[in-house]
Amino acid sequence: MATPIGFDARAWRPPPLVTSPLLRWGIGLGFALYLTVAVGTLEINWARVWEGLDRGWAFVLAFTEPDFTSRWRDISQGLLESLTMTVVSTVVGIAISIPIALGAARNLAPLPIYLLCRGIVAVSRSFQEVIIAIFFVAMFGFGPFAGFLTLSFATIGFLAKLLAEDIEDIERGQAEAVRATGASWLQWLVYGIQPQVMPRLIGLSLYRLDINFRESAVVGIVGAGGIGATLNTAFDRYEFDTAAAILLIIIGIVMAAEYSSSMIRARIQ
Amino acid sequence: MNQTGAIGHAPGVAGRAPMLELRQLFKQYPTGDRALDGVDLEVPAGQVMALIGPSGAGKSTLIRCINRLVEPTSGEVFLKGESITRLGQRALRRMRRRIGMIFQEYALVERLTVMENVLSGRLGYVGFWRSWWRRFPAEDVEKAYHLLERVGLAEYYDKRADELSGGQRQRVGIARALVQDPEMLLVDEPTASLDPKTSRQVMRLLCELCEERGLATIINIHDVMLAQMFVERIVGLRAGRIVYDGPPSELDPEVLTTIYGEEDWTTTASAEARRRDPGGPGTDEERLEGMV
Numbered sequence: 204m205a206t207p208i209g210f211d212a213r214a215w216r217p218p219p220l221v222t223s224p225l226l227r228w229g230i231g232l233g234f235a236l237y238l239t240v241a242v243g244t245l246e247i248n249w250a251r252v253w254e255g256l257d258r259g260w261a262f263v264l265a266f267t268e269p270d271f272t273s274r275w276r277d278i279s280q281g282l283l284e285s286l287t288m289t290v291v292s293t294v295v296g297i298a299i300s301i302p303i304a305l306g307a308a309r310n311l312a313p314l315p316i317y318l319l320c321r322g323i324v325a326v327s328r329s330f331q332e333v334i335i336a337i338f339f340v341a342m343f344g345f346g347p348f349a350g351f352l353t354l355s356f357a358t359i360g361f362l363a364k365l366l367a368e369d370i371e372d373i374e375r376g377q378a379e380a381v382r383a384t385g386a387s388w389l390q391w392l393v394y395g396i397q398p399q400v401m402p403r404l405i406g407l408s409l410y411r412l413d414i415n416f417r418e419s420a421v422v423g424i425v426g427a428g429g430i431g432a433t434l435n436t437a438f439d440r441y442e443f444d445t446a447a448a449i450l451l452i453i454i455g456i457v458m459a460a461e462y463s464s465s466m467i468r469a470r471i472q
Numbered sequence: 473m474n475q476t477g478a479i480g481h482a483p484g485v486a487g488r489a490p491m492l493e494l495r496q497l498f499k500q501y502p503t504g505d506r507a508l509d510g511v512d513l514e515v516p517a518g519q520v521m522a523l524i525g526p527s528g529a530g531k532s533t534l535i536r537c538i539n540r541l542v543e544p545t546s547g548e549v550f551l552k553g554e555s556i557t558r559l560g561q562r563a564l565r566r567m568r569r570r571i572g573m574i575f576q577e578y579a580l581v582e583r584l585t586v587m588e589n590v591l592s593g594r595l596g597y598v599g600f601w602r603s604w605w606r607r608f609p610a611e612d613v614e615k616a617y618h619l620l621e622r623v624g625l626a627e628y629y630d631k632r633a634d635e636l637s638g639g640q641r642q643r644v645g646i647a648r649a650l651v652q653d654p655e656m657l658l659v660d661e662p663t664a665s666l667d668p669k670t671s672r673q674v675m676r677l678l679c680e681l682c683e684e685r686g687l688a689t690i691i692n693i694h695d696v697m698l699a700q701m702f703v704e705r706i707v708g709l710r711a712g713r714i715v716y717d718g719p720p721s722e723l724d725p726e727v728l729t730t731i732y733g734e735e736d737w738t739t740t741a742s743a744e745a746r747r748r749d750p751g752g753p754g755t756d757e758e759r760l761e762g763m764v
Binding site: 383385386393394399401402 | 539541565566567568569571573575576577579580581582583584588592593594595596597600603604645648652
């Protein structure tokens, strides 16, 4: 042995998260008990699972021979609708987000404006896209207009929040120097703030474009138009080969968007 | 009667009329810290004055109260007899054009080019859309080119500010302040992030330019030796009060103790120089010994 340990060697253990051993074991045991009981309450119809496996397999098989042609007219129309919805809602969303982001940055806005803009952000973020889509479909009927409103609304919460946080993190010295030259408030924004947050704004916008395209497929399922509606119809008709074709196209577009946006973001640091 | 004439010792400073005048300036932050505790100060045109004092003495607050980047709690500031402290927002912006400022960490907008940074000194003179499209008047652009040549960065106008070295950045900072055509300069720790050689070059350039243009200048500086080397007047600030105001040659250990507190000041270069040669203030090289 290299280092003989005497009988008086001092042991060390990391301090436990919960100090009381009774409580510590109690929490662990209670959780295990709950898990067992919870699993026990799940009713599983194994015969139905067996049947479903067959149907699932048919779906997987469809991917080996996707059918792009027989419903091509529906697919291309849905795609075009989705892309239009995506681009327009992203642009409109960004245009509305920027002033809200300025208001939601504590280092720019006075307290009442700050609270108002943070409120708008909170409302936009607390509802999932599908829920907003259902609301807008109920208000304005089926079709891409409801989808456009949904995605614009969701973009505001996302972009305004993250941009506001970037504005709050700017280097104050740079902005102070611009203020010291006698610049007006707008000039101060354009020279002192904008250059500092521009890479983040571009990156977030590209990212949101990505998300909006994917969401346009989801909100279509609840009736807000676009490729999602086409996909839903294909499922309803059990045309898994057409559904597979649509999914493959969505995957392709999302990957292309992901790749090109990461290339652009790398260039604008 | 002219307000500036009312306060005494202006003729004392080589007979020059005060460009800048601070009267009973107080600043108390919301946290309760009293940064300035009744400061009276006059700086004549063409004078380069160094403001020294320990960290937290209120040096930075003092110069920021002059162009109101920090609002003073009470007291008044005058530029050529015109009150700055009473101005409304619009008039304050016009006043800021007349006061150039140079910063500790350069405070250039890093993602803008050198030219954009220098031209940002003209923002107070041009309208919003012209500045948005970077369409500055030809004479402004000419002035910016000229100043970049003067500070030795003629080739760099299209470089991004974050590509430059520390000394180069501070030169851009100087050009940005001077393109404003200011009547006075506020300089906050211009050499704090620079090496000793670059520090001296930047200080020399700054003092030359101030003399050429007859600017009243306040330089906040930690490096006492460097200040002694270049300026004609030193003001010591401690806990928001002026505790010394005089020529650099009279900064002895006793005065330094008043400003900074107890310490063995006999090791300073100027004290060393006086000990060795009671006649003269000592050469630059001897002072530099104490600095590096």
